[in-house]
Amino acid sequence: MSFTGISANRQELLQIADAVAREKQIDKSVVLASIEEAVQKAARSRYGADHDIRVRVDPRTGEMTITRYVTVVPDEELENEYAQRGLTEALREDKDAFVGKTYDEVLPPFELGRVQSQMARQVVTHKVREAERERQYDEFKDRVGEIVNGTVKRVEYGNVIVDLGRGEGIMRRDQSIPREAFQVNDRIRAYIYDVRRETKGPQIMLSRAHGGFMAKLFAQEVPEVYDGVIEIKSVARDPGSRAKMAVLSNDNSIDPVGACVGMRGSRVQAVVGELQGEKIDIIQWSPDEATFIVNALAPAEVSKVVLDEEEDRVEVVVPDEQLSLAIGRRGQNVRLASQLTGWQVDIITESQDSERRQKEFAERTALFQEALDADEVIAQLLVTEGFSTVEDLAYVDQMEIAAIEGFDEDTAAELQARARDYLERFEAEQNAKRVELGVEDEVLNVPGITLAMAVALGEAGVKTVEDLADLATDEVRGGFEQRGAEKVRVPGALESFSLSVADAEALILNARIAAGWIEAPEPEEAYEESEESYEEEGANDAIPEQ
Template identity: 40%
Template sequence: MSKEVLAVVEIMANEKGVDKEIIFDAIETALATATRRSYDDEIDARVAINRQSGDYRTFRRWEVIADDVYIEDHVGWYIRHMDSVEEDPSKAIGEYIEEEIESIDFGRIGAQTAKQVIIQKVREAERKKVVEVYQKRVGEILTGQVKRIDRGDVILDMGDNVDAMIPRSELVGRETFRMGDRVRGYLQLVEFRPRGPQLIMSRACNEMLIELFKIEVPEIADDLIDIMSAARDVGFRAKIAVRANDPRLDPIGACVGMRGGRVQAVTNELNGERIDIILWDGSDAQFVINAMAPAEVTSIMVDEDKHSMDLAVEDDSLSQAIGKNGQNIRLASELTGWTLNVMTQTSMAEKHEIESKDQVNVFTNNLDVDEEMAEVLVAEGFSTLEEVAYVPAAEMLDIDGFDEDIVAELKQRAKDALLTMAIAEEEKQALAEPEQDLLDLDGMEPDMAKKLAANGVKSQEDLAELGTDEVLDILEIDEERAAALIMAARAPWFE
């Protein structure tokens, strides 16, 4: 029997390409299962196979459990701790006491049982092997052969009984494939499914575009050129931002290739998707200007607080700057990470004039200065009272005509104005009264309604628009009660 065991292990390991240890474990499990069944499952058994000789021994075993644990099934599998002390005092709860028993013949065990256990173990090993192999390849472009189309999802045969799926939402535009076509995709993740591991791939993600350029442009693979960001309107147009790590290199020219060969290869792979190659710049404003190509930006205004930029173009270039269905401005915004607003020069001038007037009025009304000085502050880039109050004095001293006394006075006036406005806001909130529908709301108390009103939540409708966290920031109540108040305020919505 020992030779038969070793022969089975050798054959199964070679046929399935799995480790011999997994086959040994499977046979041990099958023998233990058969042993338990021969005793009508009244005992628990363990089988140990000698890996060199193939000889095996069988042990009946009892798991040590706490004295107060109630056992309903498989009573013969357990022993209470107080009883185990007599057998082996060293055993703790959760450990096993074993006793060798006669082994059953390997050839006489239920063939179907052994087969099922071995197949299950081998299948688990194969799945684990697939996961280990492909988990390391997440982030790569892989190639497979179309096996079938399932409700628009493309199923690829990757070889070695491994399948991958490109969901319909991850295909490029309206591309179609036929059985047997070879398709490339970006491996995003390895998922566990009832039938085994499933490779999920994409052709529509930004990473697919980036990896294709790494394949086509050796300078990128060699780290001479970096792709800083990418944006895609899948199947129609894309933008990538590149920079050279070697000043002697032209990153755009390298990505375009001789007669456009490199970028054309990527375009062909992505079903004709047009690609703009943009020069990345360390200056956010210049990067945005580059990203707006082919439109030319004539002027730009940056709002750091809102992380947005206003871009002005020639009146007859507005449609080109926006692009079809807003495509160009949307891709440029995604590429740079800035919120972009594009307008004509005329509109930009009008907007700038209105904003300047508003800022001038803020300074004249709150700093008690004449219009001329207010215009100087605006011209120097000051737009709020906070900036006047808290920017370093050295920056204001650089303004022509400003000395230390003027700067100190302006900063003090700005701080006084801010304090006055804060006090006025507090008084306004303190005097705020809740509306009757908020007071009548189920579960609402007068002091709670007063606190809500002081924070700008005066009506039932105001409360309905809040989230639980926002209510908890105002009221000292638990999360469940806050949610109940919000749902009560939203009741009219559902009616």
């Protein structure tokens, strides 16, 4: 665009604006506004930066008007004599003058010098580029989650730059399918997973490794998915190797797995072909977490599932011969199942589970033998009936013990008496240990802290109320810490007590109140807080983290 003389042919100016608007796919008014700003800067450079000069281009005729404005201000606010006039001086020349009144003067057209012309070109180029970027962002920000077709423009260090017609996208190396190579001018299909507004322009982030890409491919191949009859609940992928997809049918007459596979596998094969031979396991989604996890571990068979909702972990027991199949090559099967369900999956064999149960049975039997001074048969009977601790036995209804085959009321009374004697001796020993560890008496006064907990805290170096108040939730109950690609278990001071998050938070809160760090909440506030905590906990239980 030439700016040698701004008195150039008016129609030529409009034609240039039209051409730029069409080429950059932006509104013509944006181009004209950028020309106005460019000439305005050039005019201020010519007449002085202090002048209030404004430029207007008529969008119908192309006529350009350069106008200088002077505004009337109170005498005490006069700061710029070129763009302002004091009220007293203005009244001398115009008796109708008032604060805020403006006087304008149309300036004659002028030829731009080399520097002014270059500056004008830069302003227009910058404004047009900004408008083009804004147009691209507005167009693509609502297309996140769509599949787009494009042409490979260039490849830089493994990152593929894709021409999308009305924009340019980037597919980073980690978002492409391994061993998949693209050349310039290759046609490519990709998934928009993010659109970011950045200083260098909108970044349209593309992916062929994203789970959403596979889901959208199925929506294109399976009419029932496109129509919403079949819902894709979650997807887990090891790009280029294997994937798992959970599906649900909203129509009982339609089998979601069969519909996605298609006649003789035609539908799934079309997706597999686009994903460079990636093997896809399509499984039935279930609202029951245990059933869903069992389905997700297919083709391995599962004997038993034990859920730990607090930790979002699940222990899965499989037959010994199914262990390698359940884990998969390099842990692929269990890793994908974990991603698909949102649960951390731990797999053990039936023999390992049996050994563990036998060990627990033996430990509990030995505990009852020692605590009650009873023979092995009686101890085993108690364990078999579900008693796991001496406390269970000491404070249960006596008739429950008497109802055990071979026991009577006298036996039950004697066992409970022995259990209570043992607990009293144990409590005295624990208290002595607490004192020896240096745990202060005030710690026992914190609501929720038991004697056994006080001993455990002392062993962890927590000896005062202030020490307890200074702990974080994970330091109390244990948790997981991300170290590189792995989650590592971090032990907690009271980990053996299996406290919930709410219980641990309550202990810390009570300790901080006892230490005088904070004031105890009013009863109503405490009630509202517990309700919110319950709702959040319920929501987290209902929707496992993906």
